Amino acid sequence: MLYCVMIDVNLPADMDSAELAKLKEVERLRAIELQESGKFVHLWRVAGRMANISIFDCESNDELHELLTSLPMFPYFSLKVVPLAKHPSSIK
Amino acid sequence: MLYCVMIDVNLPADMDSAELAKLKEVERLRAIELQESGKFVHLWRVAGRMANISIFDCESNDELHELLTSLPMFPYFSLKVVPLAKHPSSIK
Amino acid sequence: MLYCVMIDVNLPADMDSAELAKLKEVERLRAIELQESGKFVHLWRVAGRMANISIFDCESNDELHELLTSLPMFPYFSLKVVPLAKHPSSIK
Amino acid sequence: MLYCVMIDVNLPADMDSAELAKLKEVERLRAIELQESGKFVHLWRVAGRMANISIFDCESNDELHELLTSLPMFPYFSLKVVPLAKHPSSIK
Amino acid sequence: MLYCVMIDVNLPADMDSAELAKLKEVERLRAIELQESGKFVHLWRVAGRMANISIFDCESNDELHELLTSLPMFPYFSLKVVPLAKHPSSIK
Amino acid sequence: MLYCVMIDVNLPADMDSAELAKLKEVERLRAIELQESGKFVHLWRVAGRMANISIFDCESNDELHELLTSLPMFPYFSLKVVPLAKHPSSIK
Amino acid sequence: MLYCVMIDVNLPADMDSAELAKLKEVERLRAIELQESGKFVHLWRVAGRMANISIFDCESNDELHELLTSLPMFPYFSLKVVPLAKHPSSIK
Amino acid sequence: MLYCVMIDVNLPADMDSAELAKLKEVERLRAIELQESGKFVHLWRVAGRMANISIFDCESNDELHELLTSLPMFPYFSLKVVPLAKHPSSIK
Amino acid sequence: MLYCVMIDVNLPADMDSAELAKLKEVERLRAIELQESGKFVHLWRVAGRMANISIFDCESNDELHELLTSLPMFPYFSLKVVPLAKHPSSIK
């Protein structure tokens, strides 16, 4: 079951650069782990902004919640979830 | 080059049902044609609404414009385009 | 799996009264049918407005979409879907 | 008399983790206490966000205000209250 | 129990003037009737706009809904309800 | 001449509790003083929120400005003023 | 006492041109009459839009309401009123 | 003096196709005329939407207003004007 | 050439009072200077809020920018500029 998740990442402009680098690295590792699990099926950058559009494939709303809150940058997210259904004109 | 396109379809509630059926059919045929061309790579229904989230893969902004305006329901769309870039944590 | 669905019903102010009465009756029958199926678990009126807050219990986003679009007043809805997860402090 | 209460919890991203753990625990205890009283009838998590949708059953607007402001996280809430009425198509 | 009700009246600009005069008259009569009942305690015009701010005193959310929907202009309203509680600094 | 004033009070969640108690007390005393003067005719709490809906009766816009800015919590207000006129259907 | 009034004029795009010309003429005459009375002290066009920014000088909110609703195009207005006070740095 | 003008063109979806073709043609001719005059210096299509972003070079706000209202599609525009100044980092 | 400038002044609620008094004084002096130059033709306080509505008379967008950024409180402004044109019904 698919969900489109739109995320704005609101990192403070004055964050310590070492802390920022570390946060980005743990975020990257967790994002890769989730992608390799098959649950996190697409991850795109919104051009020009610290924002992402992602597609998740989960068993349930509960699982989606668990995955998103496991991301290290979660406390900095403004986040919108759109549950997706099959489109009658999709050929997939 | 990818774009996320979010579309709300604002069909008048009192549209003639034969006209509506015909419009849906030509829309479906054009959507399939675009998907088969490889330009229209994902098409999802927003659950519970006459709305879509789509991913297009185009050569340019001009090509994207041409494809979207070729859809028969285009005059009924409220539409938002988000240009996408590669995300540094994407494994694709 | 639960979803909160917020619906504004935008009926035209000048709708023919017989047509309106009929539409309300078929809507009522379908709403009762869905409630009796166990899929439509709560239905509340927003005080003072032609608007509802509902809770649906569905297998999937696809099923939710199917149920909502089966409501006769669907073409008149402005609708927002919020997927719900278990809250860690809920005692249910 | 029912109310739907939508809450966004805006905890500072840099809150001390011990303080945060303690705040979450007192919030959980008060939420359980209110649920056991029968006044706080539903509590759901909005999937993917630090946000809740709740249903309260109160004697009056005053009682609702008293209950909500008794929650330890109240100072961090963005909150919307929707008073609910019986829906003519509800079977409850 | 008090509620603040903010109403925008969206009458079509091209409404037939006789129909409009009649609608205003039945609205006025019903508004007076509700005020005389003690349920509709304040009625103010928003200066410069076809909009009102009102205070209702009702037993319950259900009663408020019943009163508001009994107004003849209800189908033309955009309406917001704010449930009110006693303010700790009020001297009333 | 009446004005409806809607106020959101944005106190910092981490305000020192002694300072907060003192601020609330001076605010309460000034609010009582204004009510006793007959200028501040209604003061209601928005149920569930640190927000107020008030009615002021002033000689002029200038007087309204003077009264509102004399409230000790003024620097923390988000505030909207709606000038009110007599409603043709009001019985007062 | 001054008010800033911001008006968007929402004339239907398909209005009959003779009717439109007549409406513009009666609006113009009433606007001139109000300006000559000294109540309507400034009238500016928002560059590029069918919108105005105006300053009215009235005895009361009631008088402002009376003047604005006397404008023939009133039914087509989206209108916002801002009550003005003397600014401490104004040299007038 | 430059202005950025953002225009959404809200043509009715059911406009007669001959009338639409004619309107587009007169609009095109006027747009070309204005560009050739040197007043209308850039005209871009917003990809995927019936919307434009334009740059005008005018003597004054009045001239800008005159040019924009001379466009045949003006009654169908939702329009935003942004006055532009020289940027200190611009090399032009 | 006229511009309407709407300014919200977002001073931090916890600003040091001596610093605040000094900032208000230099702002007042600069505002008077600009008014005496004839460029800053009207300055009104929005009743009940730390906000202003002003009218500037400038040679160009560049001059307007220069004047506004010369105000000492500029870093605390949320600001909207509306370029004004002559209104066909204005008698000035």
Next chain:
Amino acid sequence: MLYCVMIDVNLPADMDSAELAKLKEVERLRAIELQESGKFVHLWRVAGRMANISIFDCESNDELHELLTSLPMFPYFSLKVVPLAKHPSSIK
């Protein structure tokens, strides 16, 4: 391929002035470098605000993202990207 980029620069009002001067200088140098490369084709100041409207000419969404994030003030930007297509009435 062109993009319109609208940027609000949200510098903290209390930023250290030396730090601010340095940040503005490195921003200016990078902006000049990008303009000289031919990728950053227009840069305008929004009159009266710390905001810009820019036009970029890039090979792809990825290149646009790379250029924008290379600007030293990027962490302080609120930013909107509008992909542009050729307008059928443009004479360029």
